[in-house]
Amino acid sequence: MRLFRGIVVCLLAGLLAGCTARSDAPDTASVPPMPQKVDAYEDGAPLVNVYVTEHERIETMPLETYLYGVLAGEMKNDWPMEALKAQAILARTFVLKFMAEKESRYEGADISTDIEEAQAYDASAVNQRVRDAVDATRGLVLSSGGELPYAWFHAHSGGVTALAREGLNWKAEEPPYTRVTKGNENQSAAPDAAAWEAEFSAAEVIAAAEEAGTFLETLDSAEVGERGESGRAVTLLLSGQAVNAADLRIALGSTRMRSTLLTSLRLEGGVLHMAGKGFGHGVGMSQWGAYALAGQGWQAQDIVTAYFDGVAVVRMY
Numbered sequence: 001m002r003l004f005r006g007i008v009v010c011l012l013a014g015l016l017a018g019c020t021a022r023s024d025a026p027d028t029a030s031v032p033p034m035p036q037k038v039d040a041y042e043d044g045a046p047l048v049n050v051y052v053t054e055h056e057r058i059e060t061m062p063l064e065t066y067l068y069g070v071l072a073g074e075m076k077n078d079w080p081m082e083a084l085k086a087q088a089i090l091a092r093t094f095v096l097k098f099m100a101e102k103e104s105r106y107e108g109a110d111i112s113t114d115i116e117e118a119q120a121y122d123a124s125a126v127n128q129r130v131r132d133a134v135d136a137t138r139g140l141v142l143s144s145g146g147e148l149p150y151a152w153f154h155a156h157s158g159g160v161t162a163l164a165r166e167g168l169n170w171k172a173e174e175p176p177y178t179r180v181t182k183g184n185e186n187q188s189a190a191p192d193a194a195a196w197e198a199e200f201s202a203a204e205v206i207a208a209a210e211e212a213g214t215f216l217e218t219l220d221s222a223e224v225g226e227r228g229e230s231g232r233a234v235t236l237l238l239s240g241q242a243v244n245a246a247d248l249r250i251a252l253g254s255t256r257m258r259s260t261l262l263t264s265l266r267l268e269g270g271v272l273h274m275a276g277k278g279f280g281h282g283v284g285m286s287q288w289g290a291y292a293l294a295g296q297g298w299q300a301q302d303i304v305t306a307y308f309d310g311v312a313v314v315r316m317y
Helices: 005-016 063-074 081-101 128-136 200-213 245-252 287-295 298-303
Strands: 002-004 039-040 044-054 058-064 138-144 194-200 222-224 235-238 241-244 262-267 271-277 312-315
Touching: 005 271, 044 063, 044 081, 058 063, 063 128, 081 128, 081 138, 081 222, 081 287, 081 298, 128 235, 138 298, 194 200, 200 271, 222 262, 235 245, 287 298, 298 312
Parallel strands: none
Antiparallel strands: 002 039, 039 044, 044 058, 138 312, 194 271, 222 235, 235 241, 262 271
């Protein structure tokens, strides 16, 4: 049954107020407003216009249905259920935050299955465990003082999470909910997620530095410049010039330079050698940390809120 937003909000307003997963944060327990783009519901779930890249067309579907493919794309479908549920809460928060603040690159769409725009998406990997995780968290999102936060996550923190300004080169004021805290990963994490090594030619580095906003004529020296609160490199000094490390990582390729939590950086024979810990920008929830905490018996709401300050899990619908 298709219900319009105004009717649903009126009917559910009383149920939504104060519906939180944590009772220790009353100041953050208010429910964020639904994005204005949401004007229709089906069986209580917002309907979203999703550009499906595989089919090259916009498809209208309940948000919960879209989340099946997102969760299957972002986390392995055989992972512990509470880790899957934690990821589902973040994925739902991400979608609604995107719809509240951004426009899709695909005209007429609210969001897409394009990983360069939004989250990973893999409908082929959806199984019953994925559906169960999304269904069990139906309508649950993070709230930061009644606002939707940026629901950041990454594969492995290397032992410690990061602030947005160091991990993402966040230009605005640091959000109140980001924090430097233990990543909580254990030995179950994939070795190439926990630690990595990579080599880059001088030509690759010079080109990447230019993409990151710094012109280098040559590459004749390399060292870590500023480090952030988590120990991540904020800048690298290449030929004496400061290059933002997070931007350089993206330019070099985030699957090669896997993090900015560097343990070694040296230039030998015109080749830049790097080594580091973790996989990803380090901000927000560590997926391998969620895996470990779920194995210790943690519940999804406690897993996801462990990585952010002053947030609560609330039910939006």
